[in-house]
Amino acid sequence: MEYFSYSNVGPRKINEDSLFVTENKGILYACIADGVGGMKHGKFASNFLTKRFTTNIINNPELDLIEFVKNANNDLIKIALEELNIESVGTTFTAGIISNNLIKGIHVGDSRVCVLRGNGIKQLTIEHNEAGRLMREGKINPLDKVNYPRKNIIESVIGNKELFEYQNFDFALQINDRIIFSTDGFHETLPKKEIRDISIRHKSLGEFFRQLVIEIESRILRDNTTFVCIEI
Numbered sequence: 001m002e003y004f005s006y007s008n009v010g011p012r013k014i015n016e017d018s019l020f021v022t023e024n025k026g027i028l029y030a031c032i033a034d035g036v037g038g039m040k041h042g043k044f045a046s047n048f049l050t051k052r053f054t055t056n057i058i059n060n061p062e063l064d065l066i067e068f069v070k071n072a073n074n075d076l077i078k079i080a081l082e083e084l085n086i087e088s089v090g091t092t093f094t095a096g097i098i099s100n101n102l103i104k105g106i107h108v109g110d111s112r113v114c115v116l117r118g119n120g121i122k123q124l125t126i127e128h129n130e131a132g133r134l135m136r137e138g139k140i141n142p143l144d145k146v147n148y149p150r151k152n153i154i155e156s157v158i159g160n161k162e163l164f165e166y167q168n169f170d171f172a173l174q175i176n177d178r179i180i181f182s183t184d185g186f187h188e189t190l191p192k193k194e195i196r197d198i199s200i201r202h203k204s205l206g207e208f209f210r211q212l213v214i215e216i217e218s219r220i221l222r223d224n225t226t227f228v229c230i231e232i
């Protein structure tokens with residue numbers, strides 16, 4: 001497996017995105033987190049999750065991802081109350097473990113995991129935001145979602161009792177599949193169709209990664225922008 005990662009502060013003063021990716025003994029571990037705008041200590045919250053994930057996989061390569069996010073949510077709530085003196089903090093968190101051509105993942109928030117295969121792209125994660133929920137309920141269509149004025153309203157985060165819902169997923173991979181973990185700053189800048197087309201044009205993962213960076217840095221960014229790309 002091969003991988004690259006990138007993060008850009010964009011127009012913000014602070015980069016509240018955080019990432020981690022490594023391979024060990026044929027198993028690849030990756031996670032991405034995005035501190036929620038409008039909540040205090042977003043950078044702390046996102047870093048807390050990625051560092052905790054890193055520590056946990058070192059100690060336990062067979063990490064139970066559902067148990068991990070539940071415990072992380074409870075602990076982050078406790079830290080917010082007892083150490084930060086606020087009611088709650090918030091971060092998205094999306095993680096995956098890739099082994100034996102299978103990805104097992106956990107997801108909270110509006111970051112994404114997508115798989116590129118041949119001429120197609122498949123999103124493995126749902127979006128825990130108002131626009132994503134309304135589309136799943138059939139109340140808006142994909143075109144409406146693009147221009148929906150409240151699509152940044154998050155409905156699930158880690159670090160909050162009321163706003164906590166997770167999605168666990170697994171997906172069988174094939175040789176030459178590419179996987180992208182991204183925060184919303186990335187996929188709001190580069191739609192899935194463009195990402196797919198760039199992937200088709202570039203046969204090596206390095207070329208694909210470099211072109212994604214060129215595209216990101218040539219556009220007007222509205223948020224922190226972070227992604228990890230992996231090839232099986």
